[in-house]
Amino acid sequence: MPPDVKDKATLHILQKSGLSKTPQRLAVLNILMNTVVPVNIKSIRQALESKISINRVTIYRILSLFKQHMIIREITSPGGNNYFELATMKNPVHPHFLCRKCAALSCLEPLTFSQANHWLTPDKDYSIENIEINISGLCASCRNATKLQKRSVKQ
């Protein structure tokens, strides 16, 4: 492992999740840590090119792993061109703004939702054309199914 990649903070994150410290993982994590806006896979691949030799399959596997360990969050975007961002406690879930023209994704304030009107009010900086709110979890029937299953296991 080249020593210049051994960033303390980066290493610590992997350690905390019990993941082994490979140069590939450190490099990917580094990119996510040193960017202000969420990045899509294409950007990640480009950024990695100059830093390390890494197979595209490995990138997918690392991102998927990081997601599982809740190190990163994936932001769904039309056309499946998804973005990734670090999921630290200091960076809670928040709305995002996607520019139709330049496709840049920027973060909006993590407002409490009682203040939600705020980001709907016509804004000086953004012209809002579309709002997508997708909530996920378990629906009523799946939730009940899970409960019943647990109960029957107990008996």
Place this chain on the structure above:
Amino acid sequence: MPPDVKDKATLHILQKSGLSKTPQRLAVLNILMNTVVPVNIKSIRQALESKISINRVTIYRILSLFKQHMIIREITSPGGNNYFELATMKNPVHPHFLCRKCAALSCLEPLTFSQANHWLTPDKDYSIENIEINISGLCASCRNATKLQKRSVKQ
């Protein structure tokens, strides 16, 4: 064109948008009109199978066309498994709920956003695990670029 497909309401929608009335378009539109929940492409293809012989390319083209004419809305979903719903005036933009287990997408109330807390309050029916709010339009720089362009054209 088989006469049984000639649904008045369906025909009217195409007419209003100035689109020619092909059996394929009518069939796709019919499915969108006779479903209560948004449907993904897979469901659309399955539903069409029993009704009409249609090429998969045609389905993509029709959906894309309907989107352009704002007859339908596309609901972005993780993994690019997107859903479609009719975009009538009686069916305004609203939040959606996606079940992690059965992948069913259901519509939530089109609340005014000052009431937004409502769908965040722990609910008896849904267990909310993830919330994605994606807003799109033009970012500040792209908006300015457009303005400047218009101005210079005028001169």
Place this chain on the structure above:
DNA sequence: TTAATTATTGCAACCAAGTTGCATTATTGG
């Protein structure tokens, strides 16, 4: 109603994104 014009569909081939299995290589822990 018919014939010419125009638009839509079907087909085949293609492209890109993401995935899988397996051999090779690196990391970890003793």
Place this chain on the structure above:
DNA sequence: CCAATAATGCAACTTGGTTGCAATAATTAA
């Protein structure tokens, strides 16, 4: 440092969506 374990790279494959073009259907105006 070495053995055991885990991650990476590679090649091939799958899936979703797109494109160009020929065949077919819908529209229009006579």
